Amino acid sequence: MPGRGTPPAPDSPHQALAELLTRQLVAETEAARPLSETSVALGAVRLATSTDGSGPRPQVDAAAVEAYWQNVRLPSPPTEREALLVYGLIYQVHDDHRRNEVEPEQICHHVRQAGLEPILLRTAAPLTPAELLTVRYARSHGHPAWRYCLVPMDDAQLVRAVHTDRAATAEHVEAALTLAAAMPGTPETVISQLQARLRLTG
Numbered sequence: 001m002p003g004r005g006t007p008p009a010p011d012s013p014h015q016a017l018a019e020l021l022t023r024q025l026v027a028e029t030e031a032a033r034p035l036s037e038t039s040v041a042l043g044a045v046r047l048a049t050s051t052d053g054s055g056p057r058p059q060v061d062a063a064a065v066e067a068y069w070q071n072v073r074l075p076s077p078p079t080e081r082e083a084l085l086v087y088g089l090i091y092q093v094h095d096d097h098r099r100n101e102v103e104p105e106q107i108c109h110h111v112r113q114a115g116l117e118p119i120l121l122r123t124a125a126p127l128t129p130a131e132l133l134t135v136r137y138a139r140s141h142g143h144p145a146w147r148y149c150l151v152p153m154d155d156a157q158l159v160r161a162v163h164t165d166r167a168a169t170a171e172h173v174e175a176a177l178t179l180a181a182a183m184p185g186t187p188e189t190v191i192s193q194l195q196a197r198l199r200l201t202g
Helices: 013-031 037-048 062-070 080-097 104-114 117-122 129-137 144-149 155-164 170-182 188-201
Strands: none
Touching: 037 062, 037 080, 037 104, 062 104, 080 104, 080 117, 117 144, 129 155, 129 170, 155 170, 155 188, 170 188
């Protein structure tokens, strides 16, 4: 049993990773040190995902990351998903360059060129129903904001995509049904048809 004053164990390895990144970020901020790879990666992730996909992609380079942290007095701790993205991003950039240390711009360049989707899909991060369906339909529907910025497609568009996709799996149909049920004004016939397909494919 932990003694008095002992911090509780993290609920998951993902939470432990997020807490580690938080401690490192606070230490760097307080000491005004050069940004570590983890801080650069977290800044790049936050910049890339700071859009709703309706405009140009955010600028993600070493200077933009530096400016981001300079303008944040009290940085919020990384979420578990952010921690996984940071870890996966750094691992991938190290592997790409066959080096144990990389430059900030190399991290940012990977985000600009390859996007965050490949990193996310290699993590154990759970996907929302909209994200699950966006993974399937983003390319065929011309939605690059998912690959680069992790912005999912519109719920109604996703429901329509599943509705016309006869090869959709039970998992996809169930995700579409979840979205359709939460959307005001969804025709009852659409929900009924999705329910029928789920019974057939489930």
